[in-house]
Amino acid sequence: MNGEKKLEHARERVIEAISQNMNLYGVTESIGRLYGALYFQEGPLTLDEMKDELGMSKTSMSTSVRSLLELKMVGKVWKKGVRKDLYQAEPDWYQTFIDFFSIKWRTGISINVSAMEKSLAELQSLVEDEGTDSKVHAEAKQDIEKLTDALEYYDWLNRLVDSFESKEIFNYIPKNS
Amino acid sequence: MNGEKKLEHARERVIEAISQNMNLYGVTESIGRLYGALYFQEGPLTLDEMKDELGMSKTSMSTSVRSLLELKMVGKVWKKGVRKDLYQAEPDWYQTFIDFFSIKWRTGISINVSAMEKSLAELQSLVEDEGTDSKVHAEAKQDIEKLTDALEYYDWLNRLVDSFESKEIFNYIPKNS
DNA sequence: CAGTACGTACAGTTTTTTCTGTACGCGTTA
DNA sequence: TAACGCGTACAGAAAAAACTGTACGTACTG
Secondary structure (H helix, E strand, O other), X not given: OOHHHHHHHHHHHHHHHHHHHHHXXXXXXXXXXXXXXXXXXXXXXOHHHHHHHHOOOHHHHHHHHHHHHHOOOEEEEOOOOOOOOEEEEOOOHHHHHHHHXXXXXXXXXXXXXXXXXXXXXXXXXXXXXXXXXXXXXXXXXXXXXXXXXXXXXXXXXXHHHHHHHOOOHHHXXXXXX | OOHHHHHHHHHHHHHHHHHHHHHXXXXXXXXXXXXXXXXXXXXXXXXXXXXHHHOOOHHHHHHHHHHHHHOOOEEEEOXXXXXXXXXXEOOOHHHHHHHHHHHHHHHXXXXXXXXXXXXXXXXXXXXXXXXXXXXXXXXXXXHHHXXXXXXXXXXXXXXXXXXXXXXXXXXXXXXXX
């Protein structure tokens, strides 16, 4: 086997692993492979180059790259004299990790907290209402406790994300052990 | 609207939010709803009760509950005199969070690290080989650097997971702010 | 030792997601 | 201003997944 092939294989294995890994968090394998491909490129790629690299449609490249942009796993690059859009992988995996989970966690927090606060208010009024059936009353009280605990947890998660975004986490878990 | 209905609605909203949230991380909405339903139950449920609760097949409940078990989001409960399997939601969300991401992250680390180490070795030998084409040689060197960085990142991630599993993280980001 | 209850493997169906090709709007070029 | 190149919206096709019902192995029950 010649050197080029060896290089190719070595990359391919890692790209596949990256892809599987991303797949664990709900990212399509194709999108994962695209990220992997970009990761090993020296420079940024155009949609057409990606299409050739992965053997997929340009449409797919367009949508996939947009997903990666939203996750901040790739960035758009401007290059003088080049009309096509250029994209390159964010090479710093610490940063990728932080962005990826910060985005997801904040989204989740926001979904859950707003639902919980709304429900919590309803349950409060249910408990305060004299006419509420005693069984319902008891269950509502239990639910209130659960939701209160959950909200406390979300406060904690928010602070965890803060420590990621501010890089404070690296004071606690340093990059170089 | 009567009290029971109100309670039901309040719960339903939160269950839906939980489900959406879990869906962000690649967990099916159905599985999310099952967790949510279990979360609001006072006691553990049997597969048949879940089936009735969610209006789905028993087979689905069986497979869904297994997924939740693997994520340690539910636990199997033994109750004297009851032949059916009983499951209940892990109520502590800090713990759920830790388990969920520890499991996922460790899996990802293991996939990626082993692929990277293998490829790294191949690339090393490629670089050491005198006969390697100079362009390939240069690219291999670059890849080696990338993989070395990535492995360093995975070492960090491993330590982060350690701090989760050991609860040390709560020293840095305390539960009560 | 039947008979029954339970959980799940498996195959088939339905639903959802992913992927592609065409068509179009916009901006650049000649 | 016409012609071209680019990225993407959209609709349909292909692939994947979620879900169900049946059937079966195992473990209790009488």
